[in-house]
Amino acid sequence: MNPPAAAPSILPDARPRLPRGVRLVHNEAQGGWVLLAPERVFKADPIAAEVVKRCTGEASFEAIVDDLAKTFGAPRERVAADVATLLQGLADKRLLEL
Amino acid sequence: MTTEGRPNGNGGAGKPLHNPLGLLAELTHRCPLGCPYCSNPLEMDKRQSELDTATWARVFREAAGLGVLQVHLSGGEPASRRDLAGIMAAAREAGLYTNLITSGVGITDNRLNELADAGLDHVQISIQDSEQESADRIAGYEGAYVRKRALAAAVVALKLPLTVNIVIHRANIGRIDELVAMALDMGASRVEIAHVQYYGWALKNRASLMPTREQVVQAVGRIEPLRKQHRGRIVIDAVVPDYYARFPKPCVGGWGRRSLNVTPAGRVLPCHAAELIPGLEFWSVKSHSLREIWEQNPAFNAFRGTDFLPEPCRSCERREVDFGGCRCQAFALTGDARATDPVCHLSPHHHVVEEQAANRGDAGYIYRRL
Numbered sequence: 001m002n003p004p005a006a007a008p009s010i011l012p013d014a015r016p017r018l019p020r021g022v023r024l025v026h027n028e029a030q031g032g033w034v035l036l037a038p039e040r041v042f043k044a045d046p047i048a049a050e051v052v053k054r055c056t057g058e059a060s061f062e063a064i065v066d067d068l069a070k071t072f073g074a075p076r077e078r079v080a081a082d083v084a085t086l087l088q089g090l091a092d093k094r095l096l097e098l
Numbered sequence: 099m100t101t102e103g104r105p106n107g108n109g110g111a112g113k114p115l116h117n118p119l120g121l122l123a124e125l126t127h128r129c130p131l132g133c134p135y136c137s138n139p140l141e142m143d144k145r146q147s148e149l150d151t152a153t154w155a156r157v158f159r160e161a162a163g164l165g166v167l168q169v170h171l172s173g174g175e176p177a178s179r180r181d182l183a184g185i186m187a188a189a190r191e192a193g194l195y196t197n198l199i200t201s202g203v204g205i206t207d208n209r210l211n212e213l214a215d216a217g218l219d220h221v222q223i224s225i226q227d228s229e230q231e232s233a234d235r236i237a238g239y240e241g242a243y244v245r246k247r248a249l250a251a252a253v254v255a256l257k258l259p260l261t262v263n264i265v266i267h268r269a270n271i272g273r274i275d276e277l278v279a280m281a282l283d284m285g286a287s288r289v290e291i292a293h294v295q296y297y298g299w300a301l302k303n304r305a306s307l308m309p310t311r312e313q314v315v316q317a318v319g320r321i322e323p324l325r326k327q328h329r330g331r332i333v334i335d336a337v338v339p340d341y342y343a344r345f346p347k348p349c350v351g352g353w354g355r356r357s358l359n360v361t362p363a364g365r366v367l368p369c370h371a372a373e374l375i376p377g378l379e380f381w382s383v384k385s386h387s388l389r390e391i392w393e394q395n396p397a398f399n400a401f402r403g404t405d406f407l408p409e410p411c412r413s414c415e416r417r418e419v420d421f422g423g424c425r426c427q428a429f430a431l432t433g434d435a436r437a438t439d440p441v442c443h444l445s446p447h448h449h450v451v452e453e454q455a456a457n458r459g460d461a462g463y464i465y466r467r468l
Contacts, residue, residue: 019287021220021259023195029117029165036195038220038259038288041119041167092330094259094287 007081008088010061014098016087017057022095024052037095051083055096061087115393117165120357121194122370123154125171125185127362128178130203132238132465133226135265135300135307137370138174142468143362151181153383155188157360160388162192166358172199174362177209183216190217197222199263202246203239210252221253222261222290227269228276236269238465247284254285261288266317266339267307268458274320282332289332291321293339296454297371297426299466305459314342341455345416346423346439353401353425358392366391368398371426375435401425406436410444 010016018024023036024044033049035042044052050071054064065083069076090096127142149157158169169189176182177200189196198213202223205213225246226236233243253260262281264270270277274291281289293314294300294307309317318338325334340347350357350369359367364383367373373380378397381390392398400406404417411422422428423439431440431454432447440447 019259020257023219025167025193027165027167029163030119030167034167036167036219038261039168039170039197039222094330094333 007084010084010087010098012060012062014061015057015059016055016061016064016091017097018052018055018095019097024049035095037093042095048086051086052090052096055087057097116355118161118356118358118392119166120168120170121158121161121166122170122172122357122359123157123185123189124173124359124361124370125149125154125176125182126174126178127468129173129175129201129466129468130178130239131175131201131242132467133224133236133265133299134238134303134463134465135267135294136466137295137298137300138466139298139371139373140302141373142174144468147363148179149360149362149364149383151184151188153364154185155192157383157388158189158192158194160383161358162194164389164392166194168195168197170197170199175201175204177204183209183212186213186218187216190219195219200224200249201237201242202249203242205249207252210249210256214256214258218258220259220261222263223250223253223284224263224265225280225284226265228273228280232269236463238463250284250286259288260284260286261290262286263290263292266291266293266309268309268313269307271309271313271317274317275324278324278328278332278334282328286332288335290335290337291317292337293317295337295340297374297430299464301430302464304454305457306461306463308341308455308458309339310458311342311455314339340424340427340441341451343441344443346420346427346441348420349424349426349439352403352421354392354398355402355421358388366395368401369426372397374426375429401435408436408438410442410446411438414444 021038025036026033033044035044065080069079087096091098126148127138128145186196196217196219198218199222223246227233230243234240250260262284264277278289296304300307321334321336354368359370360383365380366383367380378400380397381395404421407422411417423441425435428437428439429435431450438445440451
């Protein structure tokens with residue numbers, strides 16, 4: 001599978017996980033999912049939350065994409081590109097380990 | 099996902115209130131260091147007046163109920179409190195993300211393990227310079243540098259995320275590259291390059307701390323290249339040197355909008371410097387719930403939103419961006435807490451900032467002491 005050129009490449013067998021000190025929580029008062037990190041708070045839209053929930057360190061990138069494509073009935077290639085962009089962005093901020 | 103958490107809406111008169119995101123818990127004003135830029139007030143709370151563990155636990159539960167997500171356990175040196183692990187555990191029990199803001203002096207490995215077991219999420223260690231002798235001189239504490247580095251190593255060994263905080267001023271401003279390299283070497287995933295903000299002790303030491311414009315331009319210009327160079331390895335957050343800025347900072351994200359601060363004795367403030375503004379009565383957690391204070395304390399409503407602002411802010415397109423800047427700075431430099439922050443180049447008082455930036459001297463530091 002070749003993701004579109006714009007998307008960062010993530011190895012199919014990478015097993016993304018949240019490092020110690022980064023937590024995804026649901027908070028009513030703040031209106032939804034938030035990613036808590038060192039002195040930072042990121043609002044997660046429902047799709048981003050679905051992706052991050054799957055970053056357990058057990059599922060591979062490939063398996064996460066398969067699962068999301070199936071769950072949301074979306075084209076696999078597009079899901080792969082979107083997820084890669086999101087995960088690489090999080091990794092650049094030290095919010096995710098790839 | 100990349101939007102930094104900012105609740106929707108606008109806290110102007112008659113509009114729904116924001117939920118605070120962060121609570122700065124100043125557990126004590128006691129600290130082994132004497133940094134001349136300390137953000138604590140000149141009049142500090144004494145040990146006998148400090149809130150007990152159970153009261154902090156209640157404050158954390160009330161904070162979580164208000165929507166607070168993160169607590170910053172700070173001081174002074176929070177480890178000056180023997181019950182720090184109990185306080186930490188109470189914060190986690192309330193569902194809060196716990197940041198420990200420490201000088202790095204006075205936490206043994208055993209103590210760190212105890213804190214990690216109690217639910218510590220993240221550690222921020224301040225360090226004064228990348229050169230040992232200079233670092234110890236700024237801290238007013240011999241051996242501080244070595245102890246800080248040792249604690250950092252212990253934090254990283256536990257795989258806890260580490261932020262290194264470096265306050266920037268005339269004595270270290272020429273070493274931005276070295277300071278970031280030091281943070282990387284310490285194993286930090288985040289570094290704060292925080293130019294001095296002139297409140298409290300820093301205001302008292304302003305002439306000794308103030309860099310020149312050339313130094314500031316040079317230092318600020320290093321941030322983006324360093325971010326590019328270290329992308330994915332370390333996050334570089336910068337606090338701008340506002341005496342040389344064109345526009346003011348949106349202090350604490352707006353008065354009574356995103357965060358609150360509880361002093362060691364339990365007074366609740368919109369920001370740590372707020373007590374320097376006269377005429378405001380700050381309520382205590384001993385007599386009111388956090389929600390009552392957030393919603394009803396007149397001091398919290400005094401500068402909420404933008405309706406109170408005079409010109410040039412009133413008609414300025416940036417008024418919802420920076421809320422006219424910092425109320426404490428407006429008061430400190432103009433005598434009027436409602437004025438436009440004179441850091442703004444549009445302020446009629448901007449010349450005061452320019453004069454004070456030029457007022458540099460080498461009288462030596464007045465160290466912060468309790």
